[in-house]
Amino acid sequence: MPDVKAAKLLELDKVTKVFRIGSILFGKKMTAIDQVSLSIDAGKPVILSIVGESGCGKSTLCKMILRVYKPDRGEIHLDGHNYADRRHYNADQFRLNVQPIFQNPYESFSSRKPVDSYLYNTALRLGIAKSRAEADAVVDQALKDVGLSLATVKGKYSAQFSGGELQRVSIARALITKPRLIIADEPVAAIDASMKMNIVNLFKELKDKYQVSFIYITHDLSTAYYVSDYIATLYRGVLVEYGPAKEIMDSPAHPYTELLMNAIPRVGDKWREDIALPDLESKEYMQTACKFANRCAYATDECRRETPSFEELGGERRVLCFHPLIGKKA
Ligand SMILES: Nc1ncnc2c1ncn2[C@@H]1O[C@H](COP(=O)(O)OP(=O)(O)OP(=O)(O)O)[C@@H](O)[C@H]1O
Ligand SMILES: [Mg+2]
Structure with missing residues (x-):
């Protein structure tokens, strides 16, 4: 019996990844x-932002969705097919469906090859275009959809682009396969501040135009604020809050989300690259009670002793907290 679940593009069920250190x-x-x-x-299609400070596990989660890492426990389904079920796995088909965008676009392109060669390769190798002439049209369209064109990009090398422009080229490359899901891991972290919103807003446009969902990974909520349909907050590897973005932004339920929200720069403030939080302590990863209790302004003895379980707040919202900041909706 194939392991098939319907109606979900992507489903992660109790996914766990354990690293051995030393x-x-x-x-x-x-x-x-x-x-x-x-x-x-x-x-x-939606934009799901996964937010949380450095080291909370965002990239590890991405790598499991991209099949770079295998989960140690739990299951991932794409279009109802379990990643663990190898009979349904076809590497090329997976690449058509799920595309990554990485943090540093200069690392995505070799400095010795013109960047358009990557777009042609994707189009020709994955069978999207049957000939060079067909590929010209496919590549040009993808570049136009990110605000560039083949005429302006052709023959140029990565060093001839700004970070923002080059990230657009990598988005164009991802679009060529007409994917269902794009996994963007900190796609604007290395981009000039003035260009960040530009790139993130592009995701919003492309979501509708290409009917593609995004998982947008970021450690700052200020960009997530404008584009997300849903937000998931990760803390020390644990999902602590999930729900519609606007609702979470208006009234976070988890004290950690609230802390992240308070660190969003206000309009006119200088952009902050990082939220200043204490260093990661691995013992926090190990503890069974609420992992945030030591830093939480509202923590009680119960939080330091017991393991919280998810509380449904209604309207797709859930929070892993004994004392959520908002109550259940009627
Ligand atoms: N291959 C690995 N082997 C051992 N530990 C790892 C490995 N990859 C990640 N880790 C550890 O797992 C934790 C989560 O790392 P991860 O890179 O997923 O965090 P992140 O949220 O993406 O952080 P950042 O915002 O800095 O990119 C960290 O403590 C990291 O040191
Ligand atoms: Mg990361």
Whole structure:
């Protein structure tokens, strides 16, 4: 019996990733992603932002969705097919459906090859275009959809572009396969501040035009604010809050989301690259009670002793907290 679930584009069910740090004999285990469950519906494209400070497991989660890492526990389904079910896995088909965009566009393109060659390669190798002439049209269209064109890009090398322009080229490359899902891991972190919103707004346009969903990974909420349909907050590998973006922005339910929200720069303030939070302590990863309790302004003895479970707040919202900042909706 094939393991098929319907109506979801992507579904993560209690996904866990454990890293071993140090030697086999004396090393420790670290749970980088701890039983994360999330899903994206198949019907309507969305931008799901995953937010959280450095080291909370965002890239590890992405790599599992991109099949770079295998989860140690839990399951991932794409279009109803379980990643663990190898009979349905076809690497080329997966590349057509799911495309990555990385943080540093200069690392995505070799400095010795013109950048358009990557776009042609994607179009020709994955069978989107049958000939060079067909590929010209496909590549030009993808570039136009990100505000560039083949005429302006052709023959140029990565060093001849600004970071923002080159990130547009990598988005164009991702679009060539007409993917259902784009995984963008910190796509604007290395981009000039004035260009960040430009790139992120492009995701919003492309979501409708290409009917593609995005998982947008960021450690700052200021860009997520404008484009997200849903927000998931990760803390020390644990999903602590999930729900519609506007509702979470207006009234976060988890004290950690509130802390992140308070760190959003106000209009006119200088852009802050990072939210200043204490260094990661691996013992926090290990503890079974609420992992945020030590830093939480509202923590009680219960929070330091017991493991919280998800509370449904209504309207697709859920929070992993004993004392959510908002109550249940009627
Ligand atoms: N291959 C690996 N081996 C061992 N530990 C790892 C590995 N990859 C990540 N980690 C650890 O797992 C935790 C989560 O890392 P991850 O890179 O997923 O965080 P992140 O949220 O993407 O951080 P950043 O915002 O800095 O990119 C960190 O403590 C990291 O040191
Ligand atoms: Mg990362």
